[in-house]
Every structure is written in C-alpha cells, then in structure tokens.
Amino acid sequence: MLKTRYNADWNLLLHIEKFNQRVESAFSKRYSIDIMFPKRFGGMHVATIKDIAKHAGVSVTTVSRALNGYSDVNEKTRDKIKAVAKELNYSPNLLARSLVMKKTKTIGLLVSGMQIEGSKDNFTYEVLCGINDCAGERGYDLILFSTNTELQQEKTYNQLCQERKVDGVILQGIKTDDPYLREVVESDIPCVLVDIPIESDSVGYVTTDNKEGAKKAVEHLIGLGHRQIGMINGHKQAFVSQERLEGYRLALEEAKLDFKEENVVDGAFSESEAQVQAAELLKKNPKITAIFCASDLMALGTIKAAAGMGKQVPQALSVAGFDDIILASYSSPTLTTIAQDRYQIGYESAILLIQILEGKAGSRKKVLNTNLIKRESTAKNHEA
Amino acid sequence: MLKTRYNADWNLLLHIEKFNQRVESAFSKRYSIDIMFPKRFGGMHVATIKDIAKHAGVSVTTVSRALNGYSDVNEKTRDKIKAVAKELNYSPNLLARSLVMKKTKTIGLLVSGMQIEGSKDNFTYEVLCGINDCAGERGYDLILFSTNTELQQEKTYNQLCQERKVDGVILQGIKTDDPYLREVVESDIPCVLVDIPIESDSVGYVTTDNKEGAKKAVEHLIGLGHRQIGMINGHKQAFVSQERLEGYRLALEEAKLDFKEENVVDGAFSESEAQVQAAELLKKNPKITAIFCASDLMALGTIKAAAGMGKQVPQALSVAGFDDIILASYSSPTLTTIAQDRYQIGYESAILLIQILEGKAGSRKKVLNTNLIKRESTAKNHEA
DNA sequence: GACGGGTTCCGAAACGTTTCGGTTCCAATC
C-alpha cells in the first residue's frame, strides 16, 4: 500500500480518497487537508524560545543562555527573560534540545518478561520501581520497549535504541540465549544487565549473590539435621540458576555430604512444572527429607507435590525457597526463603547506568547481599 | 551556580575549572573540551537520510519519500534506496521526525502509586502490562513519568507532557483530590483516566463496574443467610469507594435489609488499617456475621482481626473481598472475592487513548464487568 | 588615544527529518 502525496497519515487514506473525488486542483487538495488535520501542538500555540526573545527584546541566543544558567548574561536581562518565560508558560521542547545536544536524558527499559504471568513473583515490577525512583531523582525519564509483541520483534535492539536515541538501556529478564543479548555486547550503547554477568567498557551488571544465598539456604537445612537434600533449579539459560546450583553444591561439600546429580532437577521457575518435577524426585528418592528450591514459586509447587503424596511440610519434608516474594509470608505453611532485594537491584542498576553515562563509574558490577528468612516450611529432621 | 561558557555539562564543572587553570586562549579551551567530550552518537557515525541520499545519488527528499512509501518515486529508485539504507544500517531519528511531524508516537504514563507498596495487590503492574501490550501492538512507545520524587513534584502535569511532547497520557492511581487532576481537565492534552469518571472532548476513562461488583458480593452474602453485614471501605478520595458503597447499599435495599451507617468503616485500602477498623467494628456490633471489604488486602486484615478475637472465618464470620489479587487464592482461608481484570483495564485504556488520538473514538468511557469468585472465606450463616 | 580585557549580547549554522512548491522530461492528445 503506497501513500499518495499530501497524505500525512496512513490511517486516513480512506477519508482522503473519498475526498479526492470531490476536489480538483492540487491546491485545494492540500488546503483542505490542512484544515482536516490541524497541528495538535499548533492549536494553542506553545511558547518557544523565539517567542520569549521577541517579547523580551533580545536574541534567541541570549534567551537560551539565560534560561540555562550561563554566566555571560546580565542578571537584569536574565530576570526579565525568566519573567517572560513564566508569563508565556514556557517549557523547553526536549525533542529539539536532544536533537542538537545528542543526549535525551532518557534511559530505555528492555523487559522481556513484562507479562501478566510475572505478577506472582513481583520481580519485574519491583525492579522497575527501583529504576524509576533512581532515574526520577537524577532527572532521567524512562521509556519502555516492549519486546514481546510481534511488531516489535522485528526491530533489533540497536534499532530500538537508535531510533529513540536513549542515552542508555537497562535489560531485565532476558535469557542468556536471547538474540538481543549478542547485540548488546556488540553494540556500544551503554547498558546495564540485571542478573547477567557481562562487563565491558559500556556494559555493566547488577545481581544478587546467588551462590552465597543458595549456600545459606542449604546450610540452614543441613543445620536442621537434613542429610538427603534435593534441589529444584530453574533452567539452564539463567545465570542465577548456575550460581544457585553452585551454592547448593558448595554447602554440601563443606558439610562433607555427597553431591548427587540425580537429586537436582529443573522446574523452569514455574509452580506447576516444579510440582511435577518435585513429585517425581520424591518418588525416585524417598530418602530426601529437604528440598531447596531456586524460587519461592517453585517451593510452593513443591509443597503441593508433597501434599499430593501425603507428606506434611515441614514435618515430613522441609522446603526452602529463594526470592522472598509476597506469597512466601502468606501461604501456609509460610516459606523459609532467601530474600533478595529486588527494588534495590533496580535502584542500583539505574545508579550504575547513569554513572557509566556520565563517565564516572568505578566498578561495572554490583552484587547485592541476601538474607535468610526462617519461617514455617523448614524444621528439624526427625529421622536424624 | 552558574555555567561558564564552553561548558556543555553541569556535572563537569569541576574538571573544567581545574582545566581552565592550565589553558589561556579561548581557542585552546574550546578545542580541548571538544576532545574531552566526544559526541557519543558521533563516535560511530550513525547513518542519516543524507548519507543515503549521497550514496544512492538522489536527493534527501526522494529518500524520505521512498522510505515512507509515497507513490511518486520509481520502484527501481526505491529499491536502490532501500538497499543502501539497509547496507548503511539506517534507522530513522525519531527525534527529528517528531520535531517536524509534531507527533511522537509515545504515550505518557503518570502513575502515582508506583511504589514498592503496590507490590501486594498488583494493580499498577498489571494495568501497566495491559497498556504496554496494546501500545506495543499499535506502534506506540511508553514513557514513564515519576511523580513521587521531590524533583518531579515541582513540574506540573502540563510541563511534563509538553516537554516530552507525548501524544497523550494515561493516568493511574491518582486520588480525586490530587492537584494533577485539575490540570488534566483544564489542559487539552488527550488523556485517559483509570478509575476516575471524567469525560470531555479530550479525556476519557476506563473503570470496572464497581457498583455492580459490590452488589454481587453482598448479594452472595445475603444469599448465604447473612442479615447483619458490615463493610470495610477504602477512603473518601477514591471514586471506586463511592461506587462500592453504593453497590453495598443497593444490595441491602433490594433485600429489604436496613442500611446502617455505623456498619461501614474506612480501612484506607490498607491491610493493617483494615485490621484495626474491623476489630473495632466487630466489637461495637457483635451481631455482624459477614463483612464485605472493598479490597482483598483489607479482607486479609479483617480475617486477622477476626482471628485476634477468636472468631474463625468462615464459621463465625464470612468475609468477601474485592479485586481477586494473587494472594486471594493462596491465603488461608482462600478469599471469596469480586474479580476485576486489571490487565484489561490497562489494555482498554490504551485502546481508548489511541482512538482519541486518532480521532475515532466513539464513547469516551469503558466500563468492565466483574466476576464473583467463591472460595473458602464465606459460608452459610449458622445463626440464621 | 591606542590598546587590552571584561561584560553582554547577537547572527548563523547545525541537529535529522518532512513537505511545500516547483521543475524536468517524455508520451499522448488535439
């Protein structure tokens, strides 16, 4: 479908075609269309720097310099200009400014898991809150890129960023095998990754100490007398899964317990999948008295699986999770878990990105601490 | 703090001042600073329409028209231009385009409750998901305005929108006495309100049928044989509270039950506040056998209050909530509640806004339906 | 009274697009 001339809007082709049947000359065509689509901003003319210049009797240069706080303008002139600006209800056109300054003061947000399913663990939302707060404090605005829809899928990471001219990007929720990730590393757009450890001149990351966290959880279980401890992990494409597995292994090792590969299964970070996998695991290895899950959601699934087999938690089986999502303190039994501060992850991501942008980042990575939260889902091993 | 000339960046004042001590002439000053701050986009020159024109041997006009699908360009030329564009890895500069087109294809998001507290009910997040999906499908990007920080507080609604030149705005989570709200109505920026019923040429709203929903909940309680039914409402500044109260009143009326004002208290949509208020209400009126809460969170608080008084839910007290948040199906007892589709609210908001933007909105309001979800927290009235 | 230096201002170019108002060329028509 081609646009005919004088057509400013795809969607209005129909109107125009109808219209064309009634008009002859190019002039009337154009004119009428102008009437049909009045400029939105034009309607109630928004004051520009030019208007201020005219009203204040100075040049645009001076207005710009005055408003931006430069020193080579007389204070009296500056006051006058400011007064006129206020009177005209002026606010700068950031588009124009960005165009010449080559900085937009916006940071892009590429969230892969911005779906309704993310509602249970609130990971995405809480990270977003942190980013938003930090960006707000520092004068940056956030622009959201959706990557889930078909339409956006066609555009590459670079296109997204180049078109909108974001100063930098924060990526969250993308898997290690996501095509976007390659692009990120190859492009030189400043960016911060959440939970993916890549460092370079223009890319940094922030994550929690997943290894240490997992280790704490398993040590807790060991401390309760458990010797046969299973693990429900996430999936291979997640860096955090590797780390949590490593923490699990480490804790066992330090306690001189055997690490058995068959005691570890993947639950895809999903409650239902974990339920299936946990049931199978418990059937295959009935001696297991405790399970460490790489997420709270999977812990909930595991508890359901246990219940399905007539095993009470925590009496017959201890279950520890990871994340400390809201549900963890409301479910029954309440969940023993490793808390990670998702808000802080977001906040630190924004800090780091802005530091990189402004050329004063020391380290390009930030690793946050975890907390063991003891609740009802873990208990002493009575068989010990 | 004033900027000296040749200073492109506030934050670098220090560097420059230090630097100035070492240089004399204006020329060397400028030159050196240029070296110090290379243009970010300039580094690896991003292809512009001009470059394409040069490489393809045509004018910029033709390139623009070719890429935008206008009809008065030879198909052979168009193909060549497209090829060159791809080769140069061209992507249009939306800043420049927006500047002349006076349309940015972005919609602003003004969320008042973008805080970590919003994590329990996922209202904000789920609405956001809906908006994001719809906007993505229709080629709009989202830009987030934070209103909670001090810095942003100074800027008026109009300034925010004018500066970023968003095409339209969606407002969510603002109270009826929020100063922003006045501005919205007075400005002529197209906008859609969530849960605030204001209509005009440029503003519409979407909400759920709160009255009907509340009525359903209370009718359910009445159907279970309850005659003394209390209500924990939100607060006066919320439109939804008025509606839900009205629904409560209506249900009582149609069942020929007395509406007693002392049976309705405000819980500020907060779990803990509701707990306090519910305890007081139950003490003052021990004959109450059922309570309708204007939110699930408050229902949870109410259940805690009941437990604190030795009343089992649902045996001694039935509790119905509103929202159907995630917790509602995980708490114990699970909550009987009125489900509202928050995702849909977001999605419809975006649809409506875009319709208004493109001048083809029929109605300027959209009211969504609710669903009664029966779970464990309500039961037959044994005293009846 | 020429000169240097500081203060205050300004003209014009630049950023990357879109689009108005043409022009040029060629084939078809009278």
Added chain:
DNA sequence: GATTGGAACCGAAACGTTTCGGAACCCGTC
C-alpha cells in the same frame, strides 16, 4: 507542432533548540 498531463525528482524551508565565533561597548592603563 503546440498543448496537456503524468511520472519522477529536487531545493529550500521549517520544526525548536544549542553553540561557535564575533561584535559592540565600556573601563582602566600605558
């Protein structure tokens, strides 16, 4: 052979900023 009309293209202005390179003026100094 002059006229018309369409197809294909282009120059230049416009959008609203910032900033480079001066210019004008005044004051003090040699």
